[in-house]
Amino acid sequence: DQQVKQNSPSLSVQEGRISILNCDYTNSMFDYFLWYKKYPAEGPTFLISISSIKDKNEDGRFTVFLNKSAKHLSLHIVPSQPGDSAVYFCAGLLYNFNKFYFGSGTKLNVKP
Amino acid sequence: EAQVTQNPRYLITVTGKKLTVTCSQNMNHEYMSWYRQDPGLGLRQIYYSMNVEVTDKGDVPEGYKVSRKEKRNFPLILESPSPNQTSLYFCASSFSRVGTGELFFGEGSRLTVL
Numbered sequence: 001d002q003q004v005k006q007n008s009p010s011l012s013v014q015e016g017r018i019s020i021l022n023c024d025y026t027n028s029m030f031d032y033f034l035w036y037k038k039y040p041a042e043g044p045t046f047l048i049s050i051s052s053i054k055d056k057n058e059d060g061r062f063t064v065f066l067n068k069s070a071k072h073l074s075l076h077i078v079p080s081q082p083g084d085s086a087v088y089f090c091a092g093l094l095y096n097f098n099k100f101y102f103g104s105g106t107k108l109n110v111k112p
Numbered sequence: 113e114a115q116v117t118q119n120p121r122y123l124i125t126v127t128g129k130k131l132t133v134t135c136s137q138n139m140n141h142e143y144m145s146w147y148r149q150d151p152g153l154g155l156r157q158i159y160y161s162m163n164v165e166v167t168d169k170g171d172v173p174e175g176y177k178v179s180r181k182e183k184r185n186f187p188l189i190l191e192s193p194s195p196n197q198t199s200l201y202f203c204a205s206s207f208s209r210v211g212t213g214e215l216f217f218g219e220g221s222r223l224t225v226l
């Protein structure tokens with residue numbers, strides 16, 4: 001039973017435009033939500049996180065939005081750059097249990 | 113350079129032949145964990161460790177063992193590998209109590225069990 005779902009396996013965006021990656025979750029007990037980026041043949045790297053008590057967190061070109069009533073979060077990348085082409089994983093963290101639950105990933109392709 | 117190092121990066125083995133995937137971190141992290149990545153399933157947690165001699169099961173621990181005798185090392189042991197353990201494995205580490213969720217991942221170990 002996947003507690004975190006990414007329903008779009010892939011997304012293609014033109015350079016300079018906005019990329020929106022979506023994630024849904026079922027467990028309302030998650031304390032944090034996170035986004036990781038993964039390039040081929042490398043391990044995932046942390047991108048941005050948001051506490052469950054917030055609804056927005058911004059870091060440069062990356063903004064994560066959390067809609068708790070819909071159990072939905074999204075990652076916005078503005079403007080998108082070719083170097084952003086990677087697989088993006090969202091994850092939920094149960095802090096007291098030290099457990100992370102990852103989605104299946106969305107492959108983003110930013111076209112020059 | 114701060115890093116998490118896994119070995120081997122690639123391995124092909126046969127059913128039943130015991131193997132160990134090593135993981136070492138040089139950041140003095142207390143928390144370490146193992147994940148497997150399979151198509152359509154994302155990353156699933158196998159085991160984690162909060163500190164030396166403290167380990168606990170993740171969501172898919174069957175068929176795996178771990179040990180944490182030293183803070184920097186967290187090996188993953190497959191006592192009797194089976195084909196359904198063919199996967200891409202990642203080791204990760206973090207500061208104690210995983211903070212806001214920033215894990216540092218190794219580069220991955222691709223295991224094929226024939």
